[in-house]
Amino acid sequence: MKSYLSLSRAMLIGLFRDKTTLFFTLLFPLMFLVIFGAIFGGGSDTKPGKVIEIGDVAVLDNMAKADPDALKDLLEITKSSDEADAKQQVASGDAAAAIKQDGQTVTIYYSAADRTQAGIVTGILSGIVENTNLEMLKAAAPGTPTIAVTTDQVEDKALKPIQYLTPGLLGWAISMSGVFGAAMTLVTWRQKKTLRRIRLAPVSVGAVVGARVGNTLLLALIQMTVFLLVASLPFFGLTLTAFWWMAIPCVLIGALAFLAIGLLVGAVSKTSESASGLANLIILPLAFTSGSFFPLSQMPDWMQKISYVSPLRYLNEAMLDVMVRGEGPAAVLPNLGVLVVFGIVVGFIATRLFRWDDV
Amino acid sequence: MSVSIRVTDVRKSYGDVRAVDGVSFEVNSGEFFGILGPNGAGKTTTLEIVEGLRQSDTGGVELLGESPWPRNPKLLPRIGVQLQGTAFFERLTAREQLHTFGSLYGVGPKRADEMLELVGLTEKAGTRVEKLSGGQAQRLSIACALVHDPELVFLDEPTAALDPQARRNLWDLLRAINETGRTVVLTTHYMDEAELLCDRVAIMDHGKILKIDTPAALVRGLDAPTRISVDSGNLSAADVTRVADGVAEVADDGAILTFTTRDPSTVLTALAEARVLNGLQVRGATLEDVFLELTGREYRA
Ligand SMILES: Nc1ncnc2c1ncn2[C@@H]1O[C@H](COP(=O)(O)OP(=O)(O)OP(=O)(O)O)[C@@H](O)[C@H]1O
Numbered sequence: 001m002k003s004y005l006s007l008s009r010a011m012l013i014g015l016f017r018d019k020t021t022l023f024f025t026l027l028f029p030l031m032f033l034v035i036f037g038a039i040f041g042g043g044s045d046t047k048p049g050k051v052i053e054i055g056d057v058a059v060l061d062n063m064a065k066a067d068p069d070a071l072k073d074l075l076e077i078t079k080s081s082d083e084a085d086a087k088q089q090v091a092s093g094d095a096a097a098a099i100k101q102d103g104q105t106v107t108i109y110y111s112a113a114d115r116t117q118a119g120i121v122t123g124i125l126s127g128i129v130e131n132t133n134l135e136m137l138k139a140a141a142p143g144t145p146t147i148a149v150t151t152d153q154v155e156d157k158a159l160k161p162i163q164y165l166t167p168g169l170l171g172w173a174i175s176m177s178g179v180f181g182a183a184m185t186l187v188t189w190r191q192k193k194t195l196r197r198i199r200l201a202p203v204s205v206g207a208v209v210g211a212r213v214g215n216t217l218l219l220a221l222i223q224m225t226v227f228l229l230v231a232s233l234p235f236f237g238l239t240l241t242a243f244w245w246m247a248i249p250c251v252l253i254g255a256l257a258f259l260a261i262g263l264l265v266g267a268v269s270k271t272s273e274s275a276s277g278l279a280n281l282i283i284l285p286l287a288f289t290s291g292s293f294f295p296l297s298q299m300p301d302w303m304q305k306i307s308y309v310s311p312l313r314y315l316n317e318a319m320l321d322v323m324v325r326g327e328g329p330a331a332v333l334p335n336l337g338v339l340v341v342f343g344i345v346v347g348f349i350a351t352r353l354f355r356w357d358d359v
Numbered sequence: 360m361s362v363s364i365r366v367t368d369v370r371k372s373y374g375d376v377r378a379v380d381g382v383s384f385e386v387n388s389g390e391f392f393g394i395l396g397p398n399g400a401g402k403t404t405t406l407e408i409v410e411g412l413r414q415s416d417t418g419g420v421e422l423l424g425e426s427p428w429p430r431n432p433k434l435l436p437r438i439g440v441q442l443q444g445t446a447f448f449e450r451l452t453a454r455e456q457l458h459t460f461g462s463l464y465g466v467g468p469k470r471a472d473e474m475l476e477l478v479g480l481t482e483k484a485g486t487r488v489e490k491l492s493g494g495q496a497q498r499l500s501i502a503c504a505l506v507h508d509p510e511l512v513f514l515d516e517p518t519a520a521l522d523p524q525a526r527r528n529l530w531d532l533l534r535a536i537n538e539t540g541r542t543v544v545l546t547t548h549y550m551d552e553a554e555l556l557c558d559r560v561a562i563m564d565h566g567k568i569l570k571i572d573t574p575a576a577l578v579r580g581l582d583a584p585t586r587i588s589v590d591s592g593n594l595s596a597a598d599v600t601r602v603a604d605g606v607a608e609v610a611d612d613g614a615i616l617t618f619t620t621r622d623p624s625t626v627l628t629a630l631a632e633a634r635v636l637n638g639l640q641v642r643g644a645t646l647e648d649v650f651l652e653l654t655g656r657e658y659r660a
């Protein structure tokens with residue numbers, strides 16, 4: 001016990017004096033959070049589409065008079081009297097659409113270059129025209145029942161980018177520090193003959209590995225705290241759901257599973273260069289196929305299937321469930337179960353391959 | 360007297376290299392035992408097999424009555440090892456290093472600080488191991504080997520890289536340890552060190568032990584002539600011939616005149632009568648002569 005503690009302490013001091021490792025385990029993933037968070041921002045605030053009004057378009061002008069704010073949110077309208085120039089602007093993508101009205105006919109010009117934007121804008125414009133028609137019909141035949149549509153965007157609340165970025169990038173950060181930490185400790189301690197020297201002291205392999213386990217768990221909790229604090233800043237606006245604290249066991253168990261991979265990498269690598277190469281070779285594909293950078297649901301079908309063999313998928317899914325999807329504590333159990341089994345199997349292989357020495 | 364280490368016909372090959380090629384020796388408890396040999400002789404390999412860091416291909420090792428291989432936790436607290444080339448925890452200071460090693464053996468920080476003082480590193484207590492000089496690191500490594508007061512101490516070239524003061528201080532320390540009944544085994548390239556410290560030395564080359572004996576017996580066994588030298592230029596050529604007179608060979612390099620003889624009394628008396636003893640030096644054979652005689656003078660790979 002005593003030797004376990006002093007090994008942990010030695011490892012921890014070594015870690016905190018190693019600025020490079022600290023950067024890569026704490027700051028580097030956080031940089032991704034800040035950059036991705038800033039790029040995707042609040043996510044839902046799409047800019048109003050640009051529309052050129054050719055001459056006077058009564059339907060727009062009436063609506064602008066009736067409810068100017070509503071229109072401003074939807075469309076950014078500029079006036080023009082030059083039809084050819086307006087069409088040219090649409091064609092070159094400077095405006096999403098141009099609109100003109102000849103008596104009872106409203107014409108919308110759009111370009112297929114940006115289909116999404118064109119679709120949105122033409123949709124809005126058609127809606128406005130329909131609305132005008134409806135008003136006219138109502139005025140002509142009062143009392144006729146009409147059907148009104150109200151819309152409410154739901155995924156906006158559930159999947160604002162920061163909501164999936166935080167658990168995803170945290171999962172990636174934990175996998176990195178778990179794999180690199182364990183692999184590097186094993187390899188550099190072996191290279192520098194520290195392991196050889198420890199071997200001559202009455203210390204068990206368990207104490208050496210245990211010290212690394214303690215360090216990894218502590219680091220994972222620090223990573224989680226830092227991530228949650230930064231993501232909850234008003235600028236990023238992460239909102240956690242009721243059982244977010246269930247993410248703590250997820251983080252710990254996930255860290256152990258990746259530590260097992262790290263022990264395996266450390267056991268088979270001879271130099272720190274080959275260990276870090278191998279660790280990267282494992283983590284990067286995992287991060288891309290497990291929804292760490294992009295939500296899994298936006299991934300092609302085959303990639304979603306591949307993700308089932310990635311331990312990171314189970315960690316990310318478990319954290320998403322309790323941190324942002326509002327699921328109960330029991331929801332994480334299947335995912336955690338997979339991680340536990342994975343960790344035990346890989347960890348067992350790693351201890352079989354453990355070497356004190358290079359020769 | 361009981362036997363601390365018993366090595367019987369140990370062999371170890373690395374591919375074609377027969378690093379240890381049939382080595383047998385015994386070290387009694389309380390003995391100060393030295394292994395001498397040129398680079399690549401197999402000293403480190405032998406020591407590491409005895410310590411239980413390596414497995415021999417064939418042959419047996421018994422350490423304090425037990426086998427050191429496979430890793431024998433019962434044995435570990437009783438032996439202290441300083442490896443050739445230092446082995447530390449990264450980025451720890453000298454004091455933290457010793458405290459860590461100490462607590463691996465259940466030794467408190469007070470004893471660790473004493474060890475630091477004993478090897479003269481108190482001033483460097485707060486320095487990280489990476490920033491220690493070669494000799495300071497070497498001293499720290501020795502302190503780490505001794506921190507738990509082991510009954511059997513292995514030191515692989517402990518005084519390599521040490522300055523003359525540190526070397527002498529370490530000799531005192533090792534002698535003191537040995538006097539309290541601990542067994543010490545060291546390897547060295549310094550003949551004076553071996554002659555001064557060791558009860559017995561083994562001279563090793565090409566993986567084999569060539570001779571084991573006390574330093575004095577080894578020197579005696581060499582039966583080498585004595586070299587007597589004085590400042591040259593004080594004796595005429597005729598006098599030189601008269602002094603040598605069939606009992607000595609003469610060499611004169613212009614500064615020093617050397618007589619090599621098996622009858623030192625006659626030569627010395629003749630020189631004294633001629634009153635030309637300025638710069639007199641008399642050298643009998645040393646362990647170094649034994650070493651060179653046994654292992655030859657050419658460089659080793
Ligand atoms: N791990 C190894 N792999 C291959 N060959 C080795 C290994 N270790 C030692 N050798 C070889 O075994 C021989 C003996 O080496 P050893 O280190 O025991 O010599 P030594 O007597 O300690 O030399 P030195 O005085 O330079 O420390 C050398 O020829 C060396 O090249």
Ligand SMILES: [Mg+2]
Nearest residue numbers: 402403404443
């Ligand atoms: Mg050696």
